[in-house]
Amino acid sequence: MKKNVLGIFILLVAIFVITAVINPKFLNAYNMQNLIKWSSLYAVMSLGVAFVIITGGIDLSIGSVVGLVSVVLSICLKLEGMDPWSAIGITLVLSLGIGLLHGLLITKAKVQPFVVTLCGLLVYRSMGRWLTDNQSIGPMPYEEDAGYKNLEQIQGLDFLFSGKIALGSFNLPTPALFILVLSIAAAVFLRRTIWGRYLFALGNNEEGTRYSGIDTDRMKILAYVLCSLFAGIAGILFAFELDSVQPAQTGEFYELYAIAAAVLGGCSLRGGEGSVLGVVIAAAVIRLIYNSINMVGISTHLEFGILGLVILLGVIGDEFLKKAVARKQAAQKT
Amino acid sequence: MDESSSPLLEVSGLRKSFPGVLALRGVSLHLQKGEVLALIGENGAGKSTLMKILAGVQPADEGDFRVYGKKVSFRNVNDAMDKGIALIHQELNLCGNLDLAANVFLGREPTKAGLIDEYEMRRQTEKFLSQVGLNLPVDTLAESIPIGKQQLVEIAKALSCNARVLIMDEPTSSLSQKETETLFEVVKNLRSKGISVIYISHRLGEVKELADRVTVFRDGENAGELMQDQIDHDNMVKLMVGRELSEFYDRQVHNPGKPVLSLKNLRCPSYPQHPLSLEVSEGEIVGVAGLVGAGRTELLQTIFGVTPALGGSLQISGEAKEIRNPRTAISVGIALAPEDRKQHGLVLPMSVRENSSLPSLQRDASRGWLNENAERAVTQNAVKSMKIKTPNYEQMARFLSGGNQQKIVLGKWLAMSPKLLLLDEPTRGIDVGAKREIYKLMEKLAGEGMAILFVSSEMEEVLGMADRAYVMHEGQISGELSRDQLSEKAIMNLATGNLVAA
Numbered sequence: 001m002k003k004n005v006l007g008i009f010i011l012l013v014a015i016f017v018i019t020a021v022i023n024p025k026f027l028n029a030y031n032m033q034n035l036i037k038w039s040s041l042y043a044v045m046s047l048g049v050a051f052v053i054i055t056g057g058i059d060l061s062i063g064s065v066v067g068l069v070s071v072v073l074s075i076c077l078k079l080e081g082m083d084p085w086s087a088i089g090i091t092l093v094l095s096l097g098i099g100l101l102h103g104l105l106i107t108k109a110k111v112q113p114f115v116v117t118l119c120g121l122l123v124y125r126s127m128g129r130w131l132t133d134n135q136s137i138g139p140m141p142y143e144e145d146a147g148y149k150n151l152e153q154i155q156g157l158d159f160l161f162s163g164k165i166a167l168g169s170f171n172l173p174t175p176a177l178f179i180l181v182l183s184i185a186a187a188v189f190l191r192r193t194i195w196g197r198y199l200f201a202l203g204n205n206e207e208g209t210r211y212s213g214i215d216t217d218r219m220k221i222l223a224y225v226l227c228s229l230f231a232g233i234a235g236i237l238f239a240f241e242l243d244s245v246q247p248a249q250t251g252e253f254y255e256l257y258a259i260a261a262a263v264l265g266g267c268s269l270r271g272g273e274g275s276v277l278g279v280v281i282a283a284a285v286i287r288l289i290y291n292s293i294n295m296v297g298i299s300t301h302l303e304f305g306i307l308g309l310v311i312l313l314g315v316i317g318d319e320f321l322k323k324a325v326a327r328k329q330a331a332q333k334t
Numbered sequence: 335m336d337e338s339s340s341p342l343l344e345v346s347g348l349r350k351s352f353p354g355v356l357a358l359r360g361v362s363l364h365l366q367k368g369e370v371l372a373l374i375g376e377n378g379a380g381k382s383t384l385m386k387i388l389a390g391v392q393p394a395d396e397g398d399f400r401v402y403g404k405k406v407s408f409r410n411v412n413d414a415m416d417k418g419i420a421l422i423h424q425e426l427n428l429c430g431n432l433d434l435a436a437n438v439f440l441g442r443e444p445t446k447a448g449l450i451d452e453y454e455m456r457r458q459t460e461k462f463l464s465q466v467g468l469n470l471p472v473d474t475l476a477e478s479i480p481i482g483k484q485q486l487v488e489i490a491k492a493l494s495c496n497a498r499v500l501i502m503d504e505p506t507s508s509l510s511q512k513e514t515e516t517l518f519e520v521v522k523n524l525r526s527k528g529i530s531v532i533y534i535s536h537r538l539g540e541v542k543e544l545a546d547r548v549t550v551f552r553d554g555e556n557a558g559e560l561m562q563d564q565i566d567h568d569n570m571v572k573l574m575v576g577r578e579l580s581e582f583y584d585r586q587v588h589n590p591g592k593p594v595l596s597l598k599n600l601r602c603p604s605y606p607q608h609p610l611s612l613e614v615s616e617g618e619i620v621g622v623a624g625l626v627g628a629g630r631t632e633l634l635q636t637i638f639g640v641t642p643a644l645g646g647s648l649q650i651s652g653e654a655k656e657i658r659n660p661r662t663a664i665s666v667g668i669a670l671a672p673e674d675r676k677q678h679g680l681v682l683p684m685s686v687r688e689n690s691s692l693p694s695l696q697r698d699a700s701r702g703w704l705n706e707n708a709e710r711a712v713t714q715n716a717v718k719s720m721k722i723k724t725p726n727y728e729q730m731a732r733f734l735s736g737g738n739q740q741k742i743v744l745g746k747w748l749a750m751s752p753k754l755l756l757l758d759e760p761t762r763g764i765d766v767g768a769k770r771e772i773y774k775l776m777e778k779l780a781g782e783g784m785a786i787l788f789v790s791s792e793m794e795e796v797l798g799m800a801d802r803a804y805v806m807h808e809g810q811i812s813g814e815l816s817r818d819q820l821s822e823k824a825i826m827n828l829a830t831g832n833l834v835a836a
Contacts, residue, residue, distance in 0.1 A: 213664040330353040
C-alpha cells in the first residue's frame with residue numbers, strides 16, 4: 001500500500017475503533033450494513049470525479065446528474081411503463097451524453113470546467129424538477145398501484161441495486177458489489193491501460209503531453225464521460241435505495257462530498273495524482289464520520305464543521321508526506 | 335570605508351547546487367567601480383545562477399560576499415538593492431498597462447499625505463529617463479514602446495533605486511542593431527559616471543566592443559580571465575570550451591542525401607505575412623540562427639503541428655503532408671525536442687520510465703493495454719544509449735539535471751525512429767559534459783541518415799555544428815549560409831536585418 005493510501009486507511013481504522021469503544025452499538029450488524037451501503041454509494045460518485053480531477057479538471061454537476069438520472073429512471077418505469085432494462089439503458093445514455101457535452105464544451109469551446117459544470121448543476125437540477133412538476137416520484141410501484149407493468153422485473157432490479165445478500169447472519173448490501181467491480185475496473189483502467197497513463201500525464205502537464213503526440217482533448221472528454229457515467233450509475237443506485245426521489249433535493253451537494261472524498265483520498269486538484277483505493281477509503285471515511293457523530297452523541301449541527309476539519313487536516317498531512325518523499329528522492333543524487 | 339583599495343564587489347568560494355546538479359562549484363568574481371565586466375561561458379556554465387545569487391533572487395549554499403571589503407549577505411532582492419545591486423532581467427518585467435512613471439516607481443511611489451505624489455513621481459522619472467537617453471513623455475504606456483526602449487526604462491528604474499551595479503543578462507538577445515547601439519551608448523555613459531556593469535552575453539563581438547575585462551565560467555567554475563588587451567574571439571572561445579574548437583564540435587561532413595523536409599512558402603501563425611521556404615536533407619545538420627523573437631521557435635512549432643501552418647506546402651520525403659497537430663507530425667516521422675524542456679519536453683512529476691515511453695506507448699500497446707515489457711525495453715534503451723544518469727528508472731524527471739532531462743527527451747524520440755529531428759536550443763541549461771554528448775549524438779544520427787534542423791542562440795553552436803544555416807529576422811528568412819560562409823559577423827548581419835551577407 002502506498003504511503004498516502006496507508007495514511008487515510010489508518011484514519012479510517014482510528015475513527016472506527018474510537019467510535020466502537022465509545023459506543024459498542026456502532027458495531028451492530030444493522031449499523032454496519034448501513035455504513036457499507038452509504039459508503040459504497042458515495043464511493044461510486046467519488047471515483048467518477050477522480051477521473052476528472054486527475055486531469056486537473058472539476059465536475060460540479062454530479063449531484064444534479066444523480067438527481068436527474070433518478071428522476072428520469074422513475075418516470076420511465078412508473079409513468080411510461082417502459083421495459084426496465086431499456087429504462088436503465090436510457091439513463092446510462094443520458095449520463096454519457098451529459099459527460100460528452102461537458103467534454104466538448106471544455107475542449108472545443110474552451111469554456112472552463114468550473115463554469116461548464118456549474119451551469120450543468122443548475123440546468124440538470126431544474127430539468128428534473130420540470131419533468132416531474134417538482135413532485136416526488138420513485139422507481140418502485142406503491143402498494144395501491146395494482147396491475148403495475150413489469151412488476152417482477154422491477155423488483156428484480158430493486159434487488160440488484162438495493163438488495164441484500166445474506167452471508168451467514170450478515171446481510172451484505174448489493175451496492176458494495178457495485179463499488180467492488182467499479183473500483184477494480186477503474187484501477188485497471190488507470191494503471192494498466194495507455195489511456196490511464198495519458199490521464200495522469202496530461203493532468204501533470206497538458207502541453208508536454210500534447211507535444212508527445214497524445215490527443216489530450218480526446219482524453220479529457222473521456223474523463224468527463226466517465227465521471228458522468230459513474231454519476232449516472234450512482235443515480236440508479238440512489239433511486240432504488242431511496243424509493244422516493246425528491247426532484248429538488250435528491251443528490252443535492254453530492255458533488256461536494258465526491259470532490260471531498262477524491263481530495264482526501266489523495267487526488268490533487270492541480271491534477272496528475274490520485275489512487276482508486278485512496279478515494280474509495282476516503283468516501284468511507286466521510287460516511288463513517290457522519291455515523292460516528294451520531295453514535296458518539298456529538299451535536300449533529302457540528303457535522304459539517306467536523307467533516308471540514310478532517311478533510312483539511314487530512315490534505316495538510318498528505319502535503320507533508322509528499323514533501324518528505326520528494327526530499328528523499330531529491331537526496332538520491334545522480 | 336576605503337573605496338580605493340577594496341573592489342566594489344567581491345565574491346569568492348560561491349557554491350550552489352540544485353537537485354541533481356552542482357551549478358556553481360566555488361566560483362569567484364570581483365568588480366571595480368565604473369567597470370564593465372563581461373561574464374561569458376557556454377549554456378549551463380553557471381552565469382545565470384551567479385547573477386541570480388548576486389541580485390538576491392536565490393540564496394547561495396556557501397560563499398563569501400563583500401561590498402567594499404565589508405562582508406554582506408543577501409537574503410532577498412531588497413537586501414541586494416540596498417547594496418545597490420540591480421538585475422535587468424532577460425525577460426523584461428514592466429507592467430504594460432501602467433505608464434512609465436508608475437513602472438519606474440512601482441512599489442516605491444513617493445507619497446504626500448498618504449496619496450501618491452504624482453508631480454514628484456513624474457519629475458523624478460523624467461530625470462532618470464534622460465539619464466538613459468530616453469525623452470519620452472512619462473505617461474506613455476509601457477506596452478506601447480518597443481522592447482529596446484522598455485529595457486532602457488528598466489535601467490532607469492534601477493538607477494532610481496541608486497543602483498551602482500547593474501547586472502545585464504543577455505540584454506541584446508532581442509534587440510535590433512540600432513537598439514543595440516543605443517544600449518551600448520547608455521552603458522558607456524553610465525560607466526563614465528562611475529556605475530559598474532556586469533554584462534552577460536553570448537555575442538563575443540559585443541563583449542570585445544564593450545568590456546573592460548572578461549571573466550569566463552565553464553561548468554560552474556572559473557575558467558579564466560582576460561584583461562582588455564587580451565580580449566579576442568579565439569581567446570574567449572578557448573577558455574569557454576576548454577579545448578580547441580575543432581575537438582569540441584567533432585563534425586564530419588556527410589554527403590547529404592534526398593531531401594527529407596521541404597517547406598515552400600509555409601505561413602506560420604506568428605508571422606503569416608512572411609512565407610518561409612527551406613530544405614533539410616538526409617544526413618544533414620542545418621542550423622537556424624537569429625535573435626530572440628525572430629520566429630525560429632515558432633517555425634519549429636509549426637513544422638511539428640503545435641501551431642499548424644496557415645498555408646503553403648510542407649513535404650516529407652517528397653510527399654505533401656498536412657500537419658494539424660503533434661500527433662500527425664510524429665506519424666510522418668518528425669520529432670521535436672522543444673526549447674522549454676520543463677513545460678513541453680517532459681512531464682516533470684513523472685518518472686524516467688513514464689517519460690521515456692510516453693510517445694511510444696500507443697505503438698507498443700495492444701488494444702490499449704500497457705505493454706510493460708516494451709515500456710521497460712524502451713526505457714532501458716534510452717538510458718543506455720543516451721547515458722542518462724539516474725539512480726533508477728522510477729526517479730522523477732524533476733530531480734535530474736538539465737543535461738539528463740534533455741537526454742530523456744532525445745531518448746523518447748529516438749524510440750520512435752524519426753526521419754527528421756527538430757531541436758530547439760538543444761543545449762540550453764546543460765553542463766559541458768552532457769553538451770558534448772549531445773553534439774556527438776547529433777553527429778552520429780546525421781551519419782546514420784537522419785535529417786536534423788536545430789535552432790540555437792549560441793553562436794559557437796551554430797558555427798560548430800551546422801552544415802548549413804538559415805538566419806531569421808523578424809519572421810522571415812533573411813539569408814542562408816553554407817558552411818564556408820558561416821561566421822559570427824555574417825550571422826549577426828543577417829540576424830539584425832542587414833540583408834547583405836558580409
